[in-house]
Amino acid sequence: MPAPAQRPVRTSPTRPRIGVVKLASCDGCQLTLLDLEDELLAIAERVDIVEFAEATSNRSSGPFDILFVEGSVSTPEQADEIIKLRAATTTLVTIGACATSGGIQALRNWTDHDAVRSMVYPDPSYVESLATATPVADHVSVDLELRGCPISPDQLRELVTAVLVGRRPMLPDEAVCAECKRRGIVCVAVADGLTCLGPVTRTGCGALCPAYGRGCYGCFGPRESANAPGLAGWLVQDRPPAEVARSFALFNAWSPAFRAVIDASGGPPGPIDRATIPETSDA
Amino acid sequence: MIDARTSIPPSRQAFLPRDGLGRLFTALQADGREVIGPTVRDGAIVYEPLDDATALPYGVAARSEPGRYRLETGDPERAFDYGVGLTPWKRVTFPPVVPLTTTVDDEPGLVQAVVPHRRAVALIGVRACELAAIATQDRVLRAGPAGDVDHAARQSGTLVVAVECAAALSTCFCTSMGTGPEVEDGADIVLSEVDGGFTVRARTPDGERVVDGLSLPAAGDEPVAQATAQVAAVRAAIGDPLPTDGLADRLRANPDHPRWAEVAERCLACTNCTLVCPTCFCTSVTVASDLDGVAASTERTWDSCFTLGFGRIAGDANFRPKVADRYRQWLTHKFSTWWDQFGSSGCVGCGRCITWCPVGIDVREELLAIAGPTEPVGPIPWPIAPADGHAPAPLATVAPARYATVHVSAVRRETADTITLRLATADTGLLASRPGQFVMVAQAAQTVPPISISRIRPDGLELTVRNVGPATAALTSLGPGARLSVRGPFGRPWPVESAQGGDVVIVGGGIGLAPLRPVIDAIMRERHRYRALYVYLGARTPRDRLFVDEVQAIAGRTDLEVAEIVDRAGPEWFGRVGVVTQLLDQATWTGERTTAFICGPDRMMQATARAIAARGVAVDRTWVTLERNMACGVGLCGHCQLGPYFVCRDGPVFSLAELGDTFTVEGR
Numbered sequence: 027m028p029a030p031a032q033r034p035v036r037t038s039p040t041r042p043r044i045g046v047v048k049l050a051s052c053d054g055c056q057l058t059l060l061d062l063e064d065e066l067l068a069i070a071e072r073v074d075i076v077e078f079a080e081a082t083s084n085r086s087s088g089p090f091d092i093l094f095v096e097g098s099v100s101t102p103e104q105a106d107e108i109i110k111l112r113a114a115t116t117t118l119v120t121i122g123a124c125a126t127s128g129g130i131q132a133l134r135n136w137t138d139h140d141a142v143r144s145m146v147y148p149d150p151s152y153v154e155s156l157a158t159a160t161p162v163a164d165h166v167s168v169d170l171e172l173r174g175c176p177i178s179p180d181q182l183r184e185l186v187t188a189v190l191v192g193r194r195p196m197l198p199d200e201a202v203c204a205e206c207k208r209r210g211i212v213c214v215a216v217a218d219g220l221t222c223l224g225p226v227t228r229t230g231c232g233a234l235c236p237a238y239g240r241g242c243y244g245c246f247g248p249r250e251s252a253n254a255p256g257l258a259g260w261l262v263q264d265r266p267p268a269e270v271a272r273s274f275a276l277f278n279a280w281s282p283a284f285r286a287v288i289d290a291s292g293g294p295p296g297p298i299d300r301a302t303i304p305e306t307s308d309a
Numbered sequence: 310m311i312d313a314r315t316s317i318p319p320s321r322q323a324f325l326p327r328d329g330l331g332r333l334f335t336a337l338q339a340d341g342r343e344v345i346g347p348t349v350r351d352g353a354i355v356y357e358p359l360d361d362a363t364a365l366p367y368g369v370a371a372r373s374e375p376g377r378y379r380l381e382t383g384d385p386e387r388a389f390d391y392g393v394g395l396t397p398w399k400r401v402t403f404p405p406v407v408p409l410t411t412t413v414d415d416e417p418g419l420v421q422a423v424v425p426h427r428r429a430v431a432l433i434g435v436r437a438c439e440l441a442a443i444a445t446q447d448r449v450l451r452a453g454p455a456g457d458v459d460h461a462a463r464q465s466g467t468l469v470v471a472v473e474c475a476a477a478l479s480t481c482f483c484t485s486m487g488t489g490p491e492v493e494d495g496a497d498i499v500l501s502e503v504d505g506g507f508t509v510r511a512r513t514p515d516g517e518r519v520v521d522g523l524s525l526p527a528a529g530d531e532p533v534a535q536a537t538a539q540v541a542a543v544r545a546a547i548g549d550p551l552p553t554d555g556l557a558d559r560l561r562a563n564p565d566h567p568r569w570a571e572v573a574e575r576c577l578a579c580t581n582c583t584l585v586c587p588t589c590f591c592t593s594v595t596v597a598s599d600l601d602g603v604a605a606s607t608e609r610t611w612d613s614c615f616t617l618g619f620g621r622i623a624g625d626a627n628f629r630p631k632v633a634d635r636y637r638q639w640l641t642h643k644f645s646t647w648w649d650q651f652g653s654s655g656c657v658g659c660g661r662c663i664t665w666c667p668v669g670i671d672v673r674e675e676l677l678a679i680a681g682p683t684e685p686v687g688p689i690p691w692p693i694a695p696a697d698g699h700a701p702a703p704l705a706t707v708a709p710a711r712y713a714t715v716h717v718s719a720v721r722r723e724t725a726d727t728i729t730l731r732l733a734t735a736d737t738g739l740l741a742s743r744p745g746q747f748v749m750v751a752q753a754a755q756t757v758p759p760i761s762i763s764r765i766r767p768d769g770l771e772l773t774v775r776n777v778g779p780a781t782a783a784l785t786s787l788g789p790g791a792r793l794s795v796r797g798p799f800g801r802p803w804p805v806e807s808a809q810g811g812d813v814v815i816v817g818g819g820i821g822l823a824p825l826r827p828v829i830d831a832i833m834r835e836r837h838r839y840r841a842l843y844v845y846l847g848a849r850t851p852r853d854r855l856f857v858d859e860v861q862a863i864a865g866r867t868d869l870e871v872a873e874i875v876d877r878a879g880p881e882w883f884g885r886v887g888v889v890t891q892l893l894d895q896a897t898w899t900g901e902r903t904t905a906f907i908c909g910p911d912r913m914m915q916a917t918a919r920a921i922a923a924r925g926v927a928v929d930r931t932w933v934t935l936e937r938n939m940a941c942g943v944g945l946c947g948h949c950q951l952g953p954y955f956v957c958r959d960g961p962v963f964s965l966a967e968l969g970d971t972f973t974v975e976g977r
Contacts, residue, residue, distance in 0.1 A: 065600070068600055069600065072600060072601075184597075186600070187597075187598060187599070187600055190600050190601070190602070191600070191754045192602070192782070192783065193602075193754060193755050193756070193779040193783075194756070194778060194779045196595050196596060196597075198618075199616075199617065199618065200580065200613075200618070201577070201579040203579040203580055203581050203667070204579075204580045204611075204612075204613065204616070207580070207581060207584035207585065208405035208406065208584070208610065208611055210355065210357075210396065210400065210405075211351075212350060212351035212352060212353040212395060213353075213378075213395070213581070213665055213667065214351075215667045216376055216377060216378050216664065216666075216667060217352040217353045217378045217379070217395075218352055219377070222667070224579070224667075225577040225579035225667050225668075239351065250616070250617040250618070251578050251617050253574075253576065253577045253578065253632065256574060256575050256576065256668060257577055257667070257668065259575070260575075260667070260668040260669065
């Protein structure tokens with residue numbers, strides 16, 4: 027359960043103090059902030075960026091009017107830190123698949139943690155990690171979330187604008203399919219028979235993969251009313267169940283909707299047989 | 310079945326040799342038109358701008374099944390053997406994204422409608438079912454009280470070249486829906502693809518002008534006979550997969566059929582069916598702005614009744630939370646309540662929703678299971694048709710895209726979260742507002758909420774606004790001198806005059822008193838025309854009561870009765886504590902000649918309606934006003950659909966007789 031938080035009052039109505047921090051993550055979502063090249067200076071003029079290790083030597087432990095949190099809670103230290111950060115923050119925004127659903131590292135949640143540590147590190151006694159990698163919302167209350175692996179620059183721009191202007195950010199929770207159809211992209215599931223998670227995945231990427239003839243990988247996690255079992259039930263008609271489960275076991279595997287499919291297929295996906303990976307894959 | 314060919318003798322049909330198709334393209338382009346037609350992209354037939362006839366899908370056939378579509382090799386000489394493409398033509402006449410408003414330079418805070426531009430296009434390859442779809446959607450988007458100006462501009466610039474089907478897909482059912490495969494009306498030029506070329510029939514003056522310019526020879530008997538035989542073969546191949554006799558009634562009679570829950574388990578609510586549907590017209594408004602919220606714009610985008618957000622209103626209440634609710638809304642609207650709204654079926658039988666459903670749900674199968682010939686017909690719990698005299702009030706002054714500028718002349722704080730804005734305006738449309746109507750209130754960089762009118766003054770309006778979200782937060786922070794852009798008034802008013810000569814009961818809960826205040830005003834202005842007047846008011850706490858001084862003023866009069874009650878109160882409150890129906894329980898009047906006007910939260914209105922009915926007030930004299938997600942105000946965006954109604958246009962004021970059980974059953 028999220029810890030009840032005593033929230034600080036916003037420091038200045040006109041010039042919010044903004045922080046960007048990370049937990050267990052790859053920093054890619056933070057880089058999306060820096061990729062807002064056209065707006066970055068204009069944003070910096072309107073806010074005080076008081077903590078952003080990727081961008082500035084300014085350091086602060088709060089208070090924050092807006093705190094962007096990247097990454098999942100993966101170590102005991104992070105579990106403590108996020109509670110402190112929450113207490114120092116008015117509007118806490120989780121960014122990216124790791125922070126919102128646990129990320130790719132949450133695949134370890136199905137495994138024997140000690141066994142994995144021993145497999146990876148010669149001396150696991152130096153590795154202090156939790157048995158699970160979990161989303162920030164499992165630990166503290168979250169005000170807004172930006173999904174995606176990585177997050178969308180457009181959605182980030184919209185969120186920052188909406189916060190500055192004082193309106194609800196337009197962050198659609200509909201399926202990727204809606205974006206596909208508006209863009210006039212030919213459905214890769216129906217016309218090519220590809221596995222596509224678009225119908226159960228939240229939009230935000232602008233239907234990037236289908237636009238290039240690939241099925242949706244579910245980077246933005248489950249949409250509202252995601253009927254993942256319904257999609258899986260259709261896919262298994264001409265695919266092995268393990269393959270269907272594996273397509274859900276990516277960046278948002280630990281999200282409840284996708285987890286349900288993985289669990290229903292008999293538990294976590296086993297080790298990937300490299301021979302089954304298509305040639306076109308970057309893996 | 311009228312065959313268009315029979316009305317045009319073969320001698321009037323021309324023949325376009327296959328290699329002459331390029332000349333047709335040139336003629337259309339010389340007419341200043343962009344030509345849009347079928348072509349192959351990414352393994353499907355799509356309709357896109359084409360430079361010339363070589364881009365047409367020669368030698369391509371298609372195969373479609375529920376959830377599966379594949380192109381196949383066809384006759385290399387033929388270009389139109391693919392059935393229907395993925396793209397609905399609404400992409401041209403009702404595009405996915407249309408700019409709606411921008412802010413006004415040098416006028417901070419005000420917005421203006423974007424003037425639609427007319428683009429001259431020619432559509433080539435339009436099928437009979439698609440012609441029916443274009444006509445159906447056109448009827449929807451031109452329906453009263455005010456049509457979609459952007460669509461009207463696009464439609465008026467469109468020339469249609471139809472090509473009659475010579476091949477059917479397994480998903481086709483135009484024959485059942487009575488829309489094809491023979492081309493009858495709606496095209497400027499009709500082609501049939503036969504050996505060596507096309508038979509050509511010009512059906513309108515515009516079409517004749519283009520065809521005459523081609524100087525074509527007359528078609529002989531043989532091509533005309535071949536064309537007739539081809540389309541007859543398509544009709545035979547499709548058969549009658551969905552018998553529609555009585556379908557609309559049976560569908561409405563079965564809102565609780567177990568199949569709705571069953572299909573909801575398979576349905577992904579992904580919106581594909583609605584977005585490929587050539588008649589679906591629902592849209593949402595998105596807002597964008599610069600970082601300061603000064604320069605802002607709104608756009609209208611295709612939306613779908615399958616999304617959770619579609620039925621969501623301020624405060625995150627939702628009228629269709631379950632996928633089963635949404636699937637039922639879509640199918641019932643398409644095949645049943647569309648008749649009430651627009652006098653036709655909403656389905657033309659093109660089969661796109663079947664083909665492009667990623668889990669292969671076949672509407673024909675679902676309809677046969679839920680409303681097939683053996684399913685029961687009645688009784689129909691759903692409202693059957695708008696009641697007599699239900700037509701929207703004459704609102705000739707409403708221009709849905711036009712914003713009037715109003716000035717905030719005074720602000721009165723009602724409660725901790727609610728204020729009343731007094732707006733000054735000279736706009737004749739706004740000044741003609743009637744009790745129960747609402748306006749859409751635009752502010753730069755905010756969504757545009759519907760707000761009930763809480764007083765109609767000779768020089769303007771009052772709006773009572775409760776802070777329930779960012780847009781209303783911005784409104785409640787306005788001060789005197791501020792300016793706003795307002796559209797309206799919208800909606801059907803309270804039928805106040807219909808209560809003359811009888812008793813009137815007014816029941817308001819919380820902010821629900823706001824739209825009732827003009828009713829009280831109207832009755833007090835002509836008090837002698839009404840008999841007894843009872844006003845019952847509920848609020849959460851004494852501090853949440855609205856218009857306290859006004860209520861006290863009328864409570865002192867002897868020609869009416871006012872009773873108030875609050876859900877909870879501290880020791881400072883000497884009045885009654887409880888729910889508003891308790892006031893009714895103790896009333897002594899009976900309802901033979903009574904008209905009731907009720908507004909408040911849904912549950913409060915439902916409980917009040919029961920209490921009112923128990924006192925003998927007729928259901929057709931018991932009026933409520935409904936809150937739904939309203940984005941356009943004139944029945945165009947689709948969000949506020951309720952059975953056969955658009956709440957914004959046909960309501961928001963309804964009698965209980967008109968609502969039937971949609972008033973009490975969740976998810977409708």
